[in-house]
Amino acid sequence: MINKNIVKFKSTPYLVKCKDSSTIDFLFIYPVKYNKKYLFYLSLMKQILLTTSFDYQTEEKYKKRYQKLMIIDESMYTKRLNNNLYIEFTLTVPNPNKISNYNLEEAFSFFVKTIYNPNVANSKFNEEVFEREKCYLKEKNLYNMKNVYAKSYQSFLNIVDDNGILKDNIYNNMDLIDTATPEGLYEVYHHLIQENNPIIIVYGNVDKKINNLITKYVHRNNKRIMVKKDYYHFLKPYEKVRVVEEKSKYNQSILYVAYKIKKIKREDQLYIVLIKNILGVGANSLIFKTLRVENGLVYSAKTWCNIYAGLLVVEAYIDKKSKKKVISKVENIINRLKDKKFLKTQIERILKDMKLDLIREQDNKRKHLVDFLSEKFDYGYNLETLIDFYSNMDFELLIDFIKRLKLDTIYFLEGEFDEKEKNI
Numbered sequence: 448m449i450n451k452n453i454v455k456f457k458s459t460p461y462l463v464k465c466k467d468s469s470t471i472d473f474l475f476i477y478p479v480k481y482n483k484k485y486l487f488y489l490s491l492m493k494q495i496l497l498t499t500s501f502d503y504q505t506e507e508k509y510k511k512r513y514q515k516l517m518i519i520d521e522s523m524y525t526k527r528l529n530n531n532l533y534i535e536f537t538l539t540v541p542n543p544n545k546i547s548n549y550n551l552e553e554a555f556s557f558f559v560k561t562i563y564n565p566n567v568a569n570s571k572f573n574e575e576v577f578e579r580e581k582c583y584l585k586e587k588n589l590y591n592m593k594n595v596y597a598k599s600y601q602s603f604l605n606i607v608d609d610n611g612i613l614k615d616n617i618y619n620n621m622d623l624i625d626t627a628t629p630e631g632l633y634e635v636y637h638h639l640i641q642e643n644n645p646i647i648i649v650y651g652n653v654d655k656k657i658n659n660l661i662t663k664y665v666h667r668n669n670k671r672i673m674v675k676k677d678y679y680h681f682l683k684p685y686e687k688v689r690v691v692e693e694k695s696k697y698n699q700s701i702l703y704v705a706y707k708i709k710k711i712k713r714e715d716q717l718y719i720v721l722i723k724n725i726l727g728v729g730a731n732s733l734i735f736k737t738l739r740v741e742n743g744l745v746y747s748a749k750t751w752c753n754i755y756a757g758l759l760v761v762e763a764y765i766d767k768k769s770k771k772k773v774i775s776k777v778e779n780i781i782n783r784l785k786d787k788k789f790l791k792t793q794i795e796r797i798l799k800d801m802k803l804d805l806i807r808e809q810d811n812k813r814k815h816l817v818d819f820l821s822e823k824f825d826y827g828y829n830l831e832t833l834i835d836f837y838s839n840m841d842f843e844l845l846i847d848f849i850k851r852l853k854l855d856t857i858y859f860l861e862g863e864f865d866e867k868e869k870n871i
Contacts, residue, residue, distance in 0.1 A: 451676075452675060452676050452677075453673055453674070453675060453676065454673075454674040454676050454823075454824060454825050455671060455672070455673055455674075456646045456671065456672040456673075456674070456823070457671060457672075458644070458667065458668070458669045458670060458671055458672065459658065460647040460648065460649055460657070460658055460661055461646075461647065461648045461649070461819075461823070462648075462649050462653055462654070462655070462657065463648060463649070463650040463651075463815055463816055463819050464651075464652065464653065464654075465650060465651055465652060465812055465815055465816075466652050467652070467812060468542060468650070468651040468652050468812050469541065469542050469545050470519060470539050470540065470541060470542055470651060471539070471540055471541075471542055471543075471551070471649065471650070471651035471652070471653060472537060472538070472539050472648075472649070472650040472651060472816065473537065473538040473540075473555065473558065473647070473648075473649055474535060474536070474537050474646075474647065474648040474649075474650070475535070475536040475537075475562065475645040475646075475647055476533055476534070476535045476536075476645055476646040476647075476648070477533070477534040477535075477639060477640060477643045477644075477645050477646075478531070478532070478533055478643075478646065478672065478674045479532045479533075479534065479639050479643065480530055480531070480532065481527060481529070481530045481531065481532045483615065483620060483623070484623065484631075484635070485532065485635060485639070486616070486617050486620055486623060487584065487617065487620075487623050487624045487627050488627060488631065488632050488635040488636075489525055489534070489635075490584055490617070491577070491580055491581060491584060491627065491632055492523070492632065492635070492636055493523040494580040494583070494584065495565065495566070495572060495573075495576055495577065495580055495632075496523065496561060496562065496565055497521055497522070497523055497561065498510075499565070499566045499573070499576060500560055500561050500564055500565055500566060501560070501564040501565060501566055501567065502560060502564065504566050504573070512557065513557070516540075516550070516553055516554040516557055517540065517541060517546075517549065517554070518538065518539070518540055518554055518557070518558075519539040519540060519541065520537065520538075520539040521536075521537070521538055521539070521558065521561065522536070522537045523535070523536050523537075524537070528677075528678040528755060528826060529612060529677050529678050529679060529680040529755060530677040531674065531675075531676060531677055531678055533824070534639060534640070536558075536561075536562055536645075538554070538555065538558040540554045540555075542651060542652055544652060551660070552660060555660055555661075555664060556664055559664045559665060562640060563640070563641065565636070567633055570630065570633050570634075570637075571628075571629040571630040571632075571633050572629040572632050572633055572636075573629070574629050577628075577629040577632065581624065581627060584624065585621075585624050588617060588618065588621065588624075589621075591618075592618060595695070595697040595698075595699055595701065595860075595862075596701075597618075598695075598697075598860070599701040599703070599858075599860045601614075601616075601618050601619075602691075602693065602858065602860065603703045603705075603760075603856075603858045604616075605619070606689060606691050606856055606858050607682070607689075607703075607705050607758065607760075607855065607856040607858070608682065609682050609683050609685065610680060610682065610683070612680040612756065613680075613682075613753070613756060613758075644667050644668060644670065644672055645665075645667070646672055647661060647665070648816075648819070648820075649661075650813075650815070650816045650819075676825060678755050678826060679713065679755050680755060680756055681708075681711045681755075681756060681757040682707050682756050682757055682758055682855075683707070684707040684708070684709055684853045684855050685707075685855055685856070688854050688855060688856070688857060689855065689856045689857070690856075690857045691856075691857070691858050691859070692858075692859045692861065693858075693859070693860050693861065694861050695860050695861065695862055695863070696863060697860070697862045697863070698862050698863060699746075699764055699862045700764070700765050700766070700767040700770075700859070700860065700861050700862040701762070701763070701764055701765070701859070701860045701862075702762070702763045702764075702765050702770060702773055702774070702857070702858070702859050702860075703760055703761070703762055703856070703857070703858040703859075704760070704761045704763075704773075704774055704777045704854070704856075704857055705758060705759070705760045705761075705854075705855050705856040705857070705858075706758075706759040706760075706781070706852045706853060706854055706855055707757055707758060707759075707852075707853055707855040708757045708759075708848070708851050708852060708853065709851040709853050710851060711757045711851075715757065715848055715851075716754035716755075716757075717828065717833075717836055718844075718845060718848040718849075719752050719754050719757065719759055720752065720754060720828065720833065721794075721833075721836075721837060721845070722752075722759060722784070722848075722849070722852070723750050723751065723752040723759060724797050724801075724833075725784065725793045725794070725797055726750035726761065726780065727750060727797075731800075732749075732750070733780060733793065734748050734749075734750050734761060734777070734780065735747075735748050735749075737776055737780055738763060738773060738776055738777075742772070742776065744763075744765060744766070744769040744772055744773050744776065745763045745764060745765045745766075745769070745773060746764045746765065746766075747763070747764050748761065748762065748763040748764070749761075749762055749763075750762075759852065761777050767861050767862065770859055774857060778854065781849065781852060781854075784849050785846055785849050785850065787842055787846065790842065790845065790846070790849075791842070794837055794840060797837070798834065798837055798838065801830060801833065801834050801837070802834065804830060805830045805831065805834065808830060817829075
């Protein structure tokens with residue numbers, strides 16, 4: 448019996464071939480179970496690992512070597528899906544077939560040492576570098592929260608989140624950074640990276656010979672990597688609509704209108720994406736046309752969703768006097784979608800746009816890599832899947848889903864002025 452909650456990866460590298468690619472990407476992905484203490488340590492790890500190493504202990508020396516090796520990009524990225532955390536290191540270099548005498552081995556060796564040989568002594572990271580980056584990170588986060596968009600978004604998460612998953616982020620745990628130490632960072636790094644087996648993916652015009660390079664510099668055991676998938680954290684609808692209004696010193700007023708799903712199922716995530724696409728994010732979207740073009744109620748508006756939390760949100764920047772009208776219009780739009788004829792028209796509209804997007808995507812050489820990651824790690828949906836799903840829609844099931852959409856949270860951050868007042 449196949450366990451759908453287990454994602455399996457082989458111990459040998461995955462080669463995703465693209466003959467036309469002028470670059471080669473090496474991805475080292477470390478699967479771990481989420482822990483709150485990683486919040487700041489991962490940010491510190493990124494800043495320190497990608498600017499120094501044991502061989503190049505200053506940022507200047509590191510950067511000079513980086514440039515000499517003609518490295519196009521070196522990055523660290525984390526993707527959290529509820530209790531699953533994927534830490535990804537990526538190296539992008541020129542395809543040696545495109546540049547004569549390019550030393551791929553030296554660049555790859557530099558990358559591996561960046562990950563596995565950091566500026567560490569006596570089981571702790573360099574204190575001077577650590578304290579500098581810790582101070583910078585703290586100031587950066589405090590500064591970010593002065594921004595009206597970050598402030599309103601964080602306040603909204605704190606209200607709509609009934610189980611604490613979405614709001615368990617860096618901004619709600621600022622006290623943790625004061626407890627961070629060079630020894631603590633090394634302990635986390637050692638556990639997450641040095642004791643962990645990476646999933647290795649190579650993308651570009653490569654063949655199996657690339658495995659020899661990886662084997663030479665990366666020492667891994669041959670055990671198959673098994674990840675217990677725990678991506679979902681569906682939010683429960685509140686019994687009554689939660690309405691929160693706050694006044695601020697900002698100029699703009701921002702409104703969040705959020706829907707959750709009654710009796711939510713995993714299959715509903717495809718419907719969430721569909722409704723999000725119907726409401727849309729661009730100038731031709733249903734939400735923008737209704738709120739801005741036809742009624743002049745907003746300066747801008749967009750729709751976004753979180754399929755793992757079962758959350759659908761309309762976010763609008765408005766004249767504060769228009770709040771009630773905007774909320775009413777959003778509710779009217781959702782109700783109109785229960786009409787089968789109107790719903791079919793909207794799906795036909797977005798299918799045309801999506802098919803054009805697919806043509807554009809086909810020209811993007813990195814699409815193969817993105818699709819591979821989505822399929823292999825079993826998260827998200829590519830355009831082909833969505834187009835097929837929308838084209839063969841069971842409208843009775845879709846309308847049943849729309850009826851289960853429940854207006855759940857309204858958050859309004861009222862600014863001191865409106866744009867019209869400012870311009871008088």
